[in-house]
Amino acid sequence: MKAITYHRYGGPEVLEYGEAREPKVGPDSVLVKVMAAGVNPVDWKARAGYLDPVLEAVFPVIPGWDVAGVVERPGPAVTEFAAGDEVIGYVREDFLSRGTFAEYVAAPVRTLARKPRNLTFTQAAGIPLAGLTAYQTLVKALKVTEGDTVLVHAAAGGVGSMAVQLAKHLGARVLGTASERNHEYLRALGAEPVTYGEGLADRVRALAPGGVDAVFDTVGGDALTDSVPLLSGGGRLASITDQAVLALGGRYVFVRPDANDLQDLTDIAERGALGVEVSAVFPLKNTADAHRLNEEGHTRGKIVVTVG
Secondary structure, three states: OEEEEEOOOOOHHHOEEEEOOOOOOOOOEEEEEEEEEEEOHHHHHHHOOOOOOOOEEEEEEEOOOEEEEEEEEEOOOOOOOOOOOEEEEEOOOOEEEEOOOEOEEEEEHHHEEEOOOOOOHHHHOOOHHHHHHHHHHHHHHOOOOOOOEEEEOOOOOHHHHHHHHHHHHOOOEEEEEEOHHHHHHHHHHOOEEEEOOOOHHHHHHHHOOOOEEEEEEOOOOHHHHOOHHHEEEEEEEEEOOOHHHHHHOOEEOOOOOOHHHHHHHHHHHHOOOOOOOEEEEEEHHHHHHHHHHHHOOOOOOEEEEEOO
16 A cells, blocks of 8 residues: 655655555454544654654654544454545554554554544544544543633634634634734634733733633643643643643543544534635655654644545
8 A cells, every 4th residue: 555654853845755565454453444644733743753752763754643434444343434434533652653643544443433424534534533522632631611701721722713603613712822913813713812912811811800710721831831820720631742731630631542432523514514624635655744744833624644
């Protein structure tokens, strides 16, 4: 099969396009024909070696954890899916090797759910990692409920835009930080935009004088520490980027594959409450360019690589 691989850690230049061995399908996995794969910051961080302390790399590594595709063949123990089923998945294992930037991926059933019928494969490929991160942070860590006011940092990004939509779906009022060029986009998602930079805390207080009930941090550093005084009494804090949140009394969230959570996201998308802004699309052979663009850190919504 055609795939992107890398044989050592490094920059985008270590990514190679060529032939790779088709993966074997274990009893609890299915072979998925990849139609599209979402690009996430963790992809280039893994490629650069930043995850080496926690994830073993079995070279050559095929990068990528997000997928939208079609079940080609289920493993012998699989009853959840059949050949021809359209699926999405956050195909993360506890090592780096068998990723989604390839024509096929062997995906454990615990990582998969049915693809939303109302989304294209390209759109659906942007849901798994970002959507699960937003869902698990809002629902499980922050326990957002109807009537809460939620502050989402970097609200126009992949995770942030999912968080805005899901928080609105949960019945919350959403304030979202973003550059001014993305304010109309945030308003379209249902958030009240707040400009980055000096005076941000004052701008948030002007919109929520009594404080916010929850802060969803996707940035870390000053954005995280500056958020603490903005919390109302009993307010909750969570970060997906900075473990310093633990010392501040908040929760640190590292997204986990969860088939039930992913199916919830499919259901929400099919009800029209969760969409995907695809800002750029690259063919598989140009995955290195997709990584370069993602590393710039200014993406609105998602970057997607198409395969099938």
